[in-house]
Amino acid sequence: MALATRTDRHPSLVRVFWASTVGKKAVMAVSGLIMLGYLVAHVMGNLKIFFGPEEFNAYGHWLRTMGGPVLHEKWALWLVRVALLAAVLAHGVSAYQLSRRDLRARPVRYVHRRRRTSYATRTMRWGGVILALFIVWHLLDLTTLTVNPRGQEGHPYENVVATFSTWYGDVIYLVAMLAVGLHVRHGFWSAAQTLGAGNAARDRTLKVLANGLALVLTAGFVSVPVAVMTGVVS
Amino acid sequence: MRLTLRVWRQPGADAPGAMATYEVEDISPDMSFLEMLDTLNEALILGGEEPVAFDHDCREGICGACGLVINGEAHGPERTTSCQLHMRSFRDGDTIDVEPWRASAFPVVRDLVVDRSAFDRIIQAGGYVSAPTGSAPEAHATPVPKADADSAFEHAECIGCGACVAACPNGAAMLFTSAKINHLRVLPQGVPERETRVLDMVAAMDAEGFGGCTLAGECATACPKGIPLPSIAAMNKEWLRAARKARR
Ligand code: HEM
Numbered sequence: 065m066a067l068a069t070r071t072d073r074h075p076s077l078v079r080v081f082w083a084s085t086v087g088k089k090a091v092m093a094v095s096g097l098i099m100l101g102y103l104v105a106h107v108m109g110n111l112k113i114f115f116g117p118e119e120f121n122a123y124g125h126w127l128r129t130m131g132g133p134v135l136h137e138k139w140a141l142w143l144v145r146v147a148l149l150a151a152v153l154a155h156g157v158s159a160y161q162l163s164r165r166d167l168r169a170r171p172v173r174y175v176h177r178r179r180r181t182s183y184a185t186r187t188m189r190w191g192g193v194i195l196a197l198f199i200v201w202h203l204l205d206l207t208t209l210t211v212n213p214r215g216q217e218g219h220p221y222e223n224v225v226a227t228f229s230t231w232y233g234d235v236i237y238l239v240a241m242l243a244v245g246l247h248v249r250h251g252f253w254s255a256a257q258t259l260g261a262g263n264a265a266r267d268r269t270l271k272v273l274a275n276g277l278a279l280v281l282t283a284g285f286v287s288v289p290v291a292v293m294t295g296v297v298s
Numbered sequence: 299m300r301l302t303l304r305v306w307r308q309p310g311a312d313a314p315g316a317m318a319t320y321e322v323e324d325i326s327p328d329m330s331f332l333e334m335l336d337t338l339n340e341a342l343i344l345g346g347e348e349p350v351a352f353d354h355d356c357r358e359g360i361c362g363a364c365g366l367v368i369n370g371e372a373h374g375p376e377r378t379t380s381c382q383l384h385m386r387s388f389r390d391g392d393t394i395d396v397e398p399w400r401a402s403a404f405p406v407v408r409d410l411v412v413d414r415s416a417f418d419r420i421i422q423a424g425g426y427v428s429a430p431t432g433s434a435p436e437a438h439a440t441p442v443p444k445a446d447a448d449s450a451f452e453h454a455e456c457i458g459c460g461a462c463v464a465a466c467p468n469g470a471a472m473l474f475t476s477a478k479i480n481h482l483r484v485l486p487q488g489v490p491e492r493e494t495r496v497l498d499m500v501a502a503m504d505a506e507g508f509g510g511c512t513l514a515g516e517c518a519t520a521c522p523k524g525i526p527l528p529s530i531a532a533m534n535k536e537w538l539r540a541a542r543k544a545r546r
């Protein structure tokens with residue numbers, strides 16, 4: 065038998081990826097990893113709050129001037145924002161579409177129920193929704209200052225302290241950071257599989273790395289509201 | 299042994315179904331699970347009732363026809379096929395739930411029988427090598443490194459029973475498809491169709507309405523042949539490579 069000679073296979077790469085469950089999952093993995101990279105930088109920035117208002121506010125100011133003198137003020141910041149927005153959208157849309165498909169593929173439940181898979185694995189969808197809501201609230205709170213109890217432009221230290229001096233600020237933030245930890249715990253390892261980097265020999269290393277990342281991120285982020293609650297930062 | 303069975307009964311594809319309860323007696327611990335169902339069916343036939351329809355063929359664990367979800371687990375509590383599961387895995391007086399594979403790509407035909415021809419169509423899309431058939435080729439003409447032969451063999455063990463789909467919370471066929479792709483990928487005979495195989499088989503898998511992988515790992519736990527979970531990562535890698543190459 066002769067091999068099929070194909071001339072029909074020249075759709076764009078984006079199309080090829082988006083049309084396939086495997087490709088769409090790769091989009092989810094890459095956008096997730098971009099956000100994860102951002103979170104690692106973000107947690108380190110947050111920890112500067114322990115070195116006092118001057119250092120923290122200076123860091124907040126630098127975010128606006130980074131990239132200079134080549135880039136005009138806030139240009140670099142906006143580039144980062146656009147990239148992150150693209151990542152959040154790509155991640156959210158692919159997560160939604162793939163989840164819908166998954167639910168349709170398994171419409172009937174077993175009568176005999178069993179506990180399935182780990183907690184982190186089972187909470188990816190709802191955890192993701194919590195994160196999406198948190199991202200919106202977080203931007204309104206500390207970026208646009210719309211819902212911030214103090215809301216003083218150019219004084220991020222004082223605004224952060226004000227947020228964590230309210231009970232709801234603490235609760236929302238703590239829940240979201242636990243969700244981040246769980247999401248990253250399954251997500252990082254999962255992304256490695258999706259992108260074909262996982263194999264039997266590497267599995268332990270990847271799982272340790274995922275757990276380590278999740279723990280460091282959650283502990284780092286949570287340390288700030290805890291410090292405000294206990295009066296270490298005020 | 300004396301057992302209570304709760305079995306999914308559904309007279310036809312479009313008819314509604316429900317769990318029905320039966321008592322079975324005189325079950326020997328040495329019987330296979332299917333022999334136990336045979337015993338139930340004999341009693342049902344003698345009592346003038348419809349026997350429970352279930353799929354089976356070899357009863358040796360090699361054909362993949364028998365697929366039952368037993369107490370919520372594909373092929374039951376042991377890592378083997380339903381036909382090779384023995385009643386000694388249960389205790390006298392147990393209640394056992396028996397259900398068909400559940401996935402929209404595997405519609406129920408009757409009782410415990412599902413239509414798994416979606417798997418055949420995935421194979422038709424690329425699960426083959428295009429080689430001239432006829433007399434057996436000279437065995438040394440195409441050397442295969444031992445490690446590759448072992449890897450091909452590990453994946454060739456897949457019997458296409460569908461337990462991976464039944465166990466997956468998303469009804470995904472990733473483990474099955476990856477086993478077939480990885481089996482042929484490592485062999486020299488599989489090289490010419492390497493890219494089209496993975497692209498076409500994954501596309502066929504999607505077209506059948508199977509879900510996607512969320513790395514829950516239930517498939518590899520359920521697989522009676524021990525196809526490993528990293529097999530899926532290897533298929534993803536293969537797909538990403540082919541998708542990029544196909545553009546050139
Ligand atoms: C917009 C809010 C978010 C939603 C709705 C969401 C939802 C999801 C869903 C449904 C999955 C697939 C889960 C699975 O495979 O079982 C996933 C995977 C993932 N998420 Fe998110 N997530 C969100 C935010 C984030 C954030 C902020 C990060 C950054 C740390 C992230 C990183 C990841 C990674 C790395 C994966 C793995 C992708 C893969 O399985 O290959 N996600 N997300």
Ligand code: FES
Pocket residue numbers: 353354355356357358359360361362363364379380381382
């Ligand atoms: S009947 Fe053939 S594998 Fe069970």
